[in-house]
Amino acid sequence: MKKTVHIPSISSLHQLVGLDSPKHPLFSIQRLEDLKGISCPEKITYDFYTIGFKKNLNGYVKYGRTNYDFQEGVLGFTAPLQLMEFSNDLLENARGWIIFFHEELWNSANQQNRIGQYGFFEYQINEGLHLSRTEEESIENILINIEKEYELPIDKYSKNVVLSNLELLFTYSFRYYARQFTIRNDIDNSIYSNFKVELNSFFNAKKNDLLPSVDFFAKKLNISANYLSDSLKNTTGKSAIEHIHSYIIESAKNDLMTSDKSISEIAFELGFEYPHYFSRLFKKKTGVTPSEYRVKS
Numbered sequence: 001m002k003k004t005v006h007i008p009s010i011s012s013l014h015q016l017v018g019l020d021s022p023k024h025p026l027f028s029i030q031r032l033e034d035l036k037g038i039s040c041p042e043k044i045t046y047d048f049y050t051i052g053f054k055k056n057l058n059g060y061v062k063y064g065r066t067n068y069d070f071q072e073g074v075l076g077f078t079a080p081l082q083l084m085e086f087s088n089d090l091l092e093n094a095r096g097w098i099i100f101f102h103e104e105l106w107n108s109a110n111q112q113n114r115i116g117q118y119g120f121f122e123y124q125i126n127e128g129l130h131l132s133r134t135e136e137e138s139i140e141n142i143l144i145n146i147e148k149e150y151e152l153p154i155d156k157y158s159k160n161v162v163l164s165n166l167e168l169l170f171t172y173s174f175r176y177y178a179r180q181f182t183i184r185n186d187i188d189n190s191i192y193s194n195f196k197v198e199l200n201s202f203f204n205a206k207k208n209d210l211l212p213s214v215d216f217f218a219k220k221l222n223i224s225a226n227y228l229s230d231s232l233k234n235t236t237g238k239s240a241i242e243h244i245h246s247y248i249i250e251s252a253k254n255d256l257m258t259s260d261k262s263i264s265e266i267a268f269e270l271g272f273e274y275p276h277y278f279s280r281l282f283k284k285k286t287g288v289t290p291s292e293y294r295v296k297s
Contacts, residue, residue, distance in 0.1 A: 004083065007046040010100045016040075027101035027162065029143070029150045032094040043085045049121060050078045051169070052098040053139055075139060075173065076128040079121040097143045101166075109163055118170055119226035120177060127227045135176050142169045181234040191231050194221050195240070199247055203270070211248075211271035214240040249285045252278070256294045263290045 007013045010028050014021055017038045022028040032054060053075050078084065080103070106115045115121070120129070131139060146165045149158060198220045202212055217240065218225040229240040238246070248270055255266045267278035282290050 004043040004045060007044055010048055010102065013046065013100065023150055024154060024158070024162075026105035027099065027150075029097055029099045029147050031147075032096045032098060035098075036094070043083065045081050045083050046100075047080045048100050048102045049080065049115065050076075050098060050100055051166075052076045052078075053096040053136075053143060054098075055095045074128040074130050075176075077118070077121045077123065077173075097147065099143075099146065105159070106163065106166070109159065118173075119230055120173060122224055122226040124224045124227065127224060129173060129176055129180060131176060135172070138172055139169065142172070177230065178234055181231050191221065191223070191228065192235050195228065195232065195243070199243065203247060203251055210273060212244065214244070217244075245281065245285060248278075249282060252282060252290065253286075253293065256290055266290070 005016075007016060010022050010026070013019075014028065017035075017040050019030070019038070103115055120127075142165050146162055149161045149165070152158065195217060198217050202217075213225075214229055215225045218228045221228060223231075225240070232243060233239045236243070251270060252266055255261055255269075259266075261269075263279065264275040267275035270278065272278040279290055282288075282293070286293060288296070
């Protein structure tokens with residue numbers, strides 16, 4: 001069995017693969033062309049974020065139990081502690097850049113705009129952003145700017161220049177992912193359709209299970225929770241959790257109008273462990289309690 005190597009810092013990564021020490025304590029940017037021939041563990045986790053713009057990767061990148069091929073250009077993001085696995089010849093013909101940065105780089109300067117709000121860092125590898133040629137040029141220009149700044153001596157403006165470029169890259173990524181969701185949903189609306197099937201199946205079973213999470217349905221669909229929610233938000237205007245709540249409320253309304261079940265019975269059948277949580281959600285979404293709704297109906 002291959003041993004998983006945990007890398008706690010960017011400095012440790014540079015040392016492990018034989019690169020010079022990073023020129024900034026909190027981030028590093030490398031051209032994939034310059035990494036050809038380096039020795040890297042095949043299975044790793046790390047305590048920092050990565051952004052990679054990759055073309056012509058050989059072999060595979062593995063996330064979980066699935067291998068993914070990246071012959072075409074793709075922009076990908078990973079968060080700390082994600083388990084990654086690589087084939088040995090991955091970088092043989094690769095082109096592009098990879099950025100490594102610690103959370104402190106972003107959050108120390110963005111108290112109101114934390115890195116956690118960028119959900120694409122939690123997407124799976126196969127949910128990378130596939131760019132058009134025009135989009136590639138925009139991303140490449142940003143990465144070139146970051147690379148130029150990385151090569152300069154650090155001064156009081158260095159961090160802000162890097163952060164400004166990262167923020168622009170994130171903004172473009174939101175825009176391009178919205179385009180990707182739209183195109184994919186125009187061609188194949190299976191994510192929304194399959195989500196509705198799983199939602200109906202779960203609640204129709206009425207097994208008194210606990211309420212399902214977004215992660216529960218994402219695993220059913222073999223995608224990440226963030227990708228599911230962002231895709232639904234772009235397609236329908238509502239996130240995954242909003243869809244779950246809407247289904248709960250509509251099911252509850254039907255039971256309140258057509259059955260003699262107690263509020264507690266309805267709550268338990270919908271998966272609530274405690275009825276008052278159900279009543280609280282119902283009032284938040286409808287403006288009235290379940291009992292008041294039943295009387296009015």
